[in-house]
Amino acid sequence: MAIDYDKLVNWKFDPIEQHYTSKDSILYALGVGVSMDPLDMDQLRFTYEEDQLALPTMAVVLAYPGFFLKQPEFGVDWVKILHGEQGIQIHKPLPAAGHVVGENRITEIIDKGEGKGALIFSERKVYDKPTGDLLCTLTSTTFARGDGGFGGPKIEAPKPHAVPDREPDSVVELPTLPQAALIYRLSGDFNPLHADPRVAEAAGFKAPILHGLATLGAAGHAILKDACGYNPDRFASLRLRFTSPVYPGETIVTEIWKDGQDVSFRSRVKERDVVVLNNGHAVVK
Incomplete structure (x- = not known):
């Protein structure tokens, strides 16, 4: 089995419509650790x-x-894929409840070579259905570990953002439950790896791990708190690289460097001193 480059890169996704409510937004916020202090009025707004x-x-x-990459016609060895990078660009502040439509596409697939895997780049644009306004653009890089050498382009992948070589300007510690x-899986990612201890053990983990995008949410919370004063209107974009899993209950420590509107960051687990998110870059207004 090998990646069918032409089929995957030219695949036409059906638009995805979603109605979400105030309750969904609250559930997401609780899932990424907001309001661990229920008396914090800044966090209570979410x-x-x-x-x-x-x-x-x-x-x-x-x-x-x-999980569209599981479709057999794409030829992806889906068991061996990892979420490598994630980007978020906010064009308009997200409403707490709404009706949205998402348009997805594959933007490129890079063949790193036999035994070296492949990189699959995707993009999702999310629009407000009633007005047609573009709310946000999501970019994602998937590392397909088992799919190198399929004959695709061997162009160089974009270099990740480098965090400054100096002491961070601030450090934000946020515990996880x-x-x-x-809780986080109720926002739509029902992979049993994050819930079933038996599945986690079979995958080589001592316990179910936290979703990578939940760890991203904790880092985003740190940026929102430290660089935006909990004002989501000031949060313009974020991009990062996933480097290691987090176990629920661990403390996520985010180191932050501020250079005007540019904010660099990385996150580590306090208990194990392991970097879990790296090469982070955000833009604030």
């Missing part, structure tokens, strides 16, 4: 329906196309 706001990082769960993955 987890209580009065004057409610939506987290900018909730964009990643809107109009999600599902032991049941964080069980």
Whole structure:
């Protein structure tokens, strides 16, 4: 089995429509650890329906196309794929409840060579259905570990953002709940790896791991808190690379460097001193 480059890169996705409610936005915020202190009024704006706001990082769960790479006609060895990078660009603040439509496409597939895997780049644009306004653009890089050498382009992949070689300007520690993955999965990612200890053990983990996009949400929370004063209107974009899994209940420590509107960051797990997100770059207004 090998990747069918022409079929995958030219695949026409059906638009994905989604109605989401205030409750969905609250559930997402709780899933990424907002309101661990229920008396924090800044965080309560995202987890209580009065004057409610939506987290900018909730964009990643809107109009999600599902695990499409599992389709056999694409020829992807889906068991060996990893989520490598994720980007979010916010064009208009997300409403706390709404009706959206997502348009998905594959933008490129890079063949790293036999035994070296392949990189699959995808893009999702999410529009407000009633007005047609573009709300956000999501970009994702999937590392297909078992698919190198299929005869596709061997162009150089974009270089990741380098965090500054100096002490961070600030550090934000955010705990996660032991049941964080069980909450986050209710936002749409039902992979049993994040819930069933037997599946996690078979995959080589000591316990179910937190969704990578939930870890992204914790880092996004740190940026929103430290660089935006909890004002989502100031959050313009974010991009990062996933480097290691998090176990629910661990503490995510995000180091932040500020250079005007450019914010660099990386996140590590306090308990194991392991970098879990790297090469982070955000733009704030």
